[in-house]
Structures are given as structure tokens and as C-alpha cells.
Amino acid sequence: MSDRKEFRDLSTPEEAHEAIASLSLTPPPESVPLDAARGRVLAERVDATIDVPGFDRASMDGYAVRGRDTFGADESDPVVLDLVGAVHAGEAPDVTVEPGTCAEISTGAVLPPGADAVVMVERTDDLGGAIEIRTAVAPGDSVMLAGADIAAGSRALGPGTRITPREIGLLSALGVDEVPVHGAPTVGIVSTGDELVRPGDELDSSRGEIYDVNSQTIAAGVAEAGGEPVLYPHAGDDYEEMERLLRDAADECDLVLSSGSTSASAVDVIYRVIEERGELLLHGVAVKPGKPMLVGRLDSAETPSAYVGLPGYPVSALTIFRTFVAPAIRRAAGRSEPRTATMTGEFAVRERYSEGRLRLMPVGLVERVGTDEPLVYPVDKGSGATTSLVEADGIVEVHPDTEYIAAGETVTVTLFSPDVRVPRLLGVGEDDPLLSRLLDRVDAPRYLPVGSREGTRRLRDGAPDVAVVAGPSEREVDSEELGAWTREWGLVVSDPLDGLADLVDRDLRFVNRDRAAGLRATFDAALAALADDRGSSRAALAEQIDGYDLTVKAHESPARAVRSGKADAGLGLRATAETLGLDFVSLGYERVALLAAPGRADKPAVGELVDALADSADDRALLPGYDVV
Template structure:
């Protein structure tokens, strides 16, 4: 048996950050076309090598003049100048403005020689002179100027030299410092670089991050999943890759590695040869099969193993030597992340993402942290930094509420139910309700939900929530939903079946649904009711105790026990699988469809959708209960409207109605 690697002398989080900061992740600068430069960071100073504009140009439509020719002009006593021609934008002037003359000019046009100012057209009048002589029309019957063009222009204002003229270099002068290193290129900077004629710009390189997931149980997306072998889809690779890209790096996914030492060594060496940073997930905990730390020790330098933080204690930090065949010499940085998705993302966001941003020259997002209030008290006392996943609930005209999301590090739904983490100091034993906390968002794009609902899962509810802007619904069951509503956290709780305890709430309406036993197609065991489960050797799948379906089933079994004159426990114990509970409303039916059970509690709508048989046992009343302190808020109003206008949804679901 191989030696078991144990966590001794866990490093403090600050020490882990220092070790990561000591790693060199920064790639060499690169030149990119200007069209691809948005969002990149300049690697060096950009000086202007030409004037912008490169000529004196008019800043408005009007007339180019010698300013001294307009001195003294006003509304009562305008000055008239001869019009000698016109200058248009994009054309070289073919006229010269001499004393006593002017030229029509367009915005952006080159100032003609001799002119030093522009008079806006609104302060001028055209002057047409009649033909000279004794009144004769010169033989053609028309006076000079009657062809529609003016001979002279009257100026009703005076201007000074330079008025309404942008001189060459006024925007950027040749030799001036245009942009400095570290400037993040937005559309504004792209425009300036375009004006300078830069087709390509030097930018800081994006750190290339190789991602390797380990563990024999993982399957990549697109491959066939065998749940019977305990296989799960590889969540970490895609999640961490998205985090790398968001932080300004370039993610590179490598083939999945199992728990085989040789394959791990091969993949990690290849990634080190090609990347600035290598990230792995899994195979970092203190287990005899976890061999990755040995790869690092033998192929590089293991700098740290284990950090005093929850979640994420089993974190590795080190360096990997590049092979002699690699295109570049030296070492690649290495960080080993925990295997559970929430732990992996939390550790990446807290320790690794800042280093990737630093290497890419990207700033910390301004909106990455928000102040919230604890929705309920939270006790903690493990003596190490806790990175507590929390969900946020938007509150009108107030700070959002933060509530812990703790479904276990292995629950991938926590990735979307949690909006960020609260760093709880090791010396903090308790967070009070209403206490202000800083929430480090998983992403600057996170927007808190406008509605938080909890309670029974239901197919009609799933569709009605589509009518609400940014809802979040936690299917914790009817009983737990009511408990949380009594504690005041959610906006609404949904119950199904009999409600054992009353709660102070506003009824937003509801619907009914037919429930019973889901059986294989054609009902091959000829199940007719609960008595068959009690009296026959049939495998059954139940729902969890918080479920309204479980409550209705238990009540029916209690009635059967009373009818037979026996204890309820005697009846439930006779049902093979009564204690085997699954979480979601479709789960029992799927067990039946897979051949793992002969019957399961469920809904008619589920049975028909999956092509299974159904034995009806009754109807359940589904009710939506609103938090009385939140009535009138936009999220609840939208939910109320959806429930009131749910006829089309209910008509589309077999067994549902009012």
C-alpha cells in the first residue's frame, strides 16, 4: 500500500496567496491586429508619429476668412467679402483667401491658404448684386448673379484668428504620448489608435492555462454516461475554463486523466510544456489513490499542500519543469484545485483568478464585491477561514439579503444557487441576522434574483416561474418551505397536499394535481392500489419526508392501517422501499422506467410524459404562500399574475386543474 499523504501544518490563506504571487504566469507580449485588440492591455507606450489632425481643418460649416477682414462687423453694420469658391471635406483646396475675400467651407475640410478663421454660416447672408448700366439687361434679359449663386457674403459677426478651426496636431501632436502601458483598450482607445494609423498594437499576452481533470469517475461532455458505474459528467473543466476566460486568460482543455500515475504524469508534463499555468482538479485530498502530489514532487517542486480554508483545504501549489523538447525552457506554474465543483470554483475565484488577471494586466472588476445583510444567523466555529457560499436576494431600496447555500461541495446546483462567497474569519463564531457582510461575487455578471421561492417541486410551477424576471426557486419540499417562510427568508413558499402547520402568509392562489403510483407501461404487475404494495413483494420508491407527495402517501397508508385495525408502522414496514427516498418529483418515475422499481409515488403528468402507467390515488391542492412583508414587491406581483393566468399551463399538463 502506498504511503498516505496527510495534511500537516495547513498553510494560512495569506501564505497561499504569497506562494501563488511568487509564481510567474505572465506570457511574452504579442502584437495583435487593431480589430482584435478590444479588451486587451497595452504592453508598451504608444507615441504619436503623426499629427492628428494632420492639417488645419474647419470645425463647422461656414466661410473661411482672414479674421482681420471681419473686425468691426455686427448685426447693424455687416462686412461684405467677395466669395471666391468652395472647399469640401476630403478635397485639397484650389483657392487662396486673399484680403477682402472668403471661401465656403465644410466641416472637416482643409483650411485654404490665407484663411485663419471660420465664420459659421448662421451668422452670414448671401449678397447678389444687380447688373450695372442704364437699366438694360445686357441683351439677355438677366442680371449678373441671377443664376442662384452669390457674388458676395455679408458677415454679421467678427471672429478672431483660430476661431472654429482645429489646427494640425490639436488632437494629438506628433511625438506626444498617446497611450501608456497597462491601458485597457476600450472603443475610445481603439478610435485613437485608428486615428494614429496603427494597424496592429503591442499587448500583454493572455496567460495560457491548461486544465486537467482527474478521477476515474469523470466523463467528458459528449461521451456516454454510465450511472451504474458511478460516472458523472466533468463539471470542473468547463466551469474553470469559463473562469479563466473571464479573468483574461486563455483556457486549454486537455484529455481527461483517470487516477493512473503514468497518464497523469504525461498530461501534466504536456500541459506544462505548452502553458503558463497548469490547473488540475481532484486527486488532491489525503487518500491512498491520490497520486498527483507525487507527480509534482518528482517532476517539479511542490511548494504547498493544504490550506486552512473551508471549502478547499486540499489545495496544491507548485512548479512543473518543462521537458527538453518544449518550445520554451523553464517552469510552468501549477495549482491543484479540489475535486468538488463548488470547492474548485471557490478556490479558483479566491486564489487563482486574481493571479490570472494580474498576468493578463486585467483589473479587478469594480462590481466583484457587494455589501449585503445576513438573512438569518449563521453559526461557525471550526477555527479556519470559511469561504461560505451564499445566495443573494434583491431588495427594493435596500441592501440585498445574503443566505447560506450549503448543499455540500459535491452539489453542482450550488454553482447557480450561490452568487458568491462570504469570507468568515477563523475567529468569528457567529454571524447575526441583519449583520452586514461583504459578498465576493463568483462573477461580475451576477445579478441577484428578484424572487426567492422555496417548497414543493412541481411541473406547473416550473413553467409559471418563466413569467417572472430572474426568479430563484429552491425545491426543498413543502414542510421545509413552510419552515423557511416562518423564518422570514423567502418571498414565497409552495406547498402540496395537506399542510400540518399554519403559517402567517398571503395566499396567492394555486391549482390541483392528480397523484398516485407510477408503474411500468402496461402495468405488468396489475397494481391497483396501496394494498398491493403492502401485501405483495413489489419494489417501491418514495419521496423524501419534506415532500407533499410523501405526506399524502403516508396519510393514505395510515387510513389503510386504520381500516385493517393495525398500527401504521406495521403497514409502512410492509412496503418494500418505503424508506428509500429520492429528492425530485420525477425521480421515482425514472427509477421505474429504468427497471429499478415496480412502483413509485408520482404524478399523472409525469407518468404520461415518460410513457409509463399510472394508478390514481387522489388529488393534491398546490398553494402559493407569500411572505406578508414582501407583498407588493415586483417579484411577488409577477408570480401572483402568473398563478392567476395559469389556465393554459394547467390545460397542457395531464391531471392538473383548478
């Protein structure tokens, strides 16, 4: 039996920050070409070595004059000056403006000798060899003097300045082609686990393979924080291979990040690599999600490399990265902490919590009419659910001593980004292809396909604006029906069969929908009716169906199982069967209703959804078996 590593005493979040701060991951400064400097941070001051502009230049089209020659000129009493030539941008003047003369001049051109002002062309008339001036100008008018923008010897940009297009413009004006910047820490990323496959490669679900979410997610986070991500091949759960990859990364990078293999499982061996080939500073943090976190150092060819082990579940990995690792990368890259975007809102439901750890609770937001404060609701599908990454808008920190957050309580949300836009509509309920099309016509919606049963419950709790429910329901909910449609349902099959009775009587493999789906409730009602006709029970007939308890969540999943040969029949819709090119046995029509929570029917975004349903004729024409009622 394999040895199982128990967690040491969990460190506090403060101790985790201190452990990471003790690591050395700051590279030396470097010079980069100007065209590669955007987003980098200046390591030292840049002084101007030239005047900008380097000459007195005209700031508009007109005539270069001596200001004193125009004194007293106006519309009723203009002065006339002899025209002695012209000066255009990019050429040296070949004329001199003497008293009583002027020279035509273009915007940006060098002011010719003798001139000290420019009269705009709109205040002049060309008399043929002479120019009538109808306004007086003072010396310096419409002229940018040499060094007026920035003078040679002056401080142009200071250390710590993040280079944006504005700074690149100034550096270009100064003729700077290489920029001294803080080095970007190189961060090696190693995802562990025999089950991982890189996106784009062939996936074998029969072996339990899953696509690697963490490598690209964390790499994007590293780049956003100012580091240079380096992706390494996957490490399996083999000690020697894991050791080799981590040592390669340590030799080549300032910081090594791994994800997975950090918990107390017998196969999670990465902590052993760190203990035996480096120094383990921390194993386990009192935070949720993300308890199985490692901090240490890895031996390398030169100085030890900093190391942080992230949990394997994507939500946990990204949460720990954002909270503990990204700040360290920003410091190493010379970047300041980004502007923290926070928002207060009203918590929608009562949420119990009493685990003695700091909880970084993912939450979603939804706009409320009549107030700037949104409604806040928890988004917690478990750390392994990647959709939590996009369904949440930020984090609410829940103190370890908190027993619960009350419905209606004001909470502070730390947004994932200042660019987060609060959804205008939150819908929950049945997974439906017509609904997906309708939502495309609503500005900034969010829809959670949790099924009709769960959608009804959440509507009762008060967070969503609308719920879409299908099939028979035993639960009453206070709501307003805004519209409804019907969809043809039945069995998606690989070979023809004779209705529901055939499914029960023949030895067929079946894929069902989960109990939260309204379509499942409709199917169970039909099965109960068949049982009554036979003098039996629904449970007895269900036992005769091979795969009745094999359930999936999405409306296309049973049909895809049929198409792949994993099943002979699946519960589904005619629209899905025809989309996937499969046969279909109709069992009837199911009603789908759009319900609004009390007081939400007048919300503008809800109105957009209702209007989309009213105008859905083209969509229904593309979805066989659909009609509005």
C-alpha cells in the same frame, strides 16, 4: 492496502498566497494585431507619430471663410461673399479663399488655403454665385486644427493601460496596426478522475460517471483573469497517465492547474507526481471550502512550470481559484485587480461555525423593501453541489475564531462580480411545473426547490419572501396565503395497474419522492388510509413496496426512471406523465399554496407572482390536471 497520504500541517491563507507569488508564470511581452488587442494590457508606452487630425478640418457643414470678412455681420446687416467653389471630405481642396470670397465645405473636409473659420450653413442664404452670411465668426470657429485631438510626439497611452474599444479607437486614429502587450500566461487545465466525462459526450450513470464541471468553469475563470486556457484530456486515477499529462502541460504552459486528486485519499495520487517530478511547496490550506490544495513546481523541458492543484468539488475548486490563483494570473498578464464589489447586509439566520479555518461562506442575497441593504442567507449545499455556483451571489469571510453569526448581524459580502443583481424575490418550497412558468413573469426572482417541509422551516426562519407548500403538514407557520392551485397526482407507470393497492400487492419496482416533498406527504397519507382499510399500518405496507425508500428530489425524476426502464412506477403528476408520454394512474388532487412571510405580502415582486397566478389560465391549459382554487 494502499498507502494513505496524510495532510501536512495546514498552511495559512497568507502562506498560500506567498507560495503562489513565488512561482514564475509571467510570459515575455509580445506584439499582437490591433484586432486581437481588446482586453490585453500595454507593455510599453505608445507615442503619437502623426497629428490627429493631420490637417485643419471643418467640424460642420457650411462655408469656409476668412473670419475677418464676417466681422459685424448679423441678421439685420449680413455680409455677402462670392462663392468660389466647394471642398468635400476625402479630397484635396482645389480652391483658395481670397478676401471677400468663401467656399462650400462638408464636415471633415480639409480647410482650403486662405480660410480660417467655417460658418454653419443654417446661418447663410445662397444667392446664386454668392452667399449671404448672417453671423460673425472668429478665426478657428467650427474648425478642428491639425493635432488638436492628439499631436505628433505626444504620449498617447501608457504602459499598464488595459485596451478597451476606446483605446482601439485612438490606436486606429494613430495608424497603429500592432500593439505591444503583456504576454498572456498559458494555463494548462487537467481534470482528474476516472468518473469524469466531457460535456457533449455520452454519459453512463450506471458506472458512476459525471460530467466534468471544473474544466470549462476554470477555463472561463482563466480567460476572465487574462490568461489563455488550454484544456488537456482527462487524467484518470492512474499514476503514469497523470504524470504524462502533467508533464505535457508543464512543457507547453506557464501554469498548470489540476482539479481533483488533491486530498488524503488513497487514490488521490497527484501530490506524489509533484513530489517525484517537481517540487511540492504546499499541501493543504486552513480554509473552507478548499482545504486539499497543492502548490508547487513541475519539471519541464525548459524552466520548471508553476503548478496549483485545486480540489475536485466544483464549489471548492472555483473558490480556491478565485481567491488564490486568479490574482496571480492577473499579475502575470499585467492586469490590475478588478474593482472589488462589496455590499453590507443583514444576516437572516443564526449560523454556527467553529472549525478553526477561514471559511469562505457562499451566500445569497434578496432585496428588502425600504432599505438598500439586502437580506443575506447562507447557501451551503456542500462543495459537490454545482447549483451553489449560481444560487450564491458572493462570499462572506468567517474568521477561524468565529463561533457563530447571529441572525440580524450586519455582514460584508464580497460579490462574485460588480454585475451581480440582487434578486427581488426569494422563494422556497415545492418543485412544481406551474410555479416554474409563473416565475418567468417575475422580474429577477430566485427560487430554491427545497421541498414543502424545508420550505416551511425556512419561511419560519425569515429569509424567503414566499414559500410554496403542498400536501398535509404537521407544522404551523406564521404566514399569509396569497393563492393556491390543485394538481392531479398519482403513479406514473410503464404498464397499466389498478391503483395504489396494486403497487402494494404486486412485485413492482417503485421510485418515491424524498421526505421534504409535499407530494411524498400526500402519498404517505394515502398509504396510511389504505392501511387503515386493511387493518394494517402504513409502515407495514411501505415494506411491501419495492423501492419505497428509493427517493429522488425533482418532480420529473420518478417518471424519467420509469421511462428509462429502471422502475415500473413512480410517484408523480399527470402533467409530467403526459409530457413524457407515459401512462398515469390518478390517486387524487393535491392542494398547493403560495404563502408569504409576515410583512412581505406587499413587496412588489411578491405582487408580480400573485398577478402571474391570477393570469395563469393559459399555463394551466398546457398542464393537464391543474386548476386554481
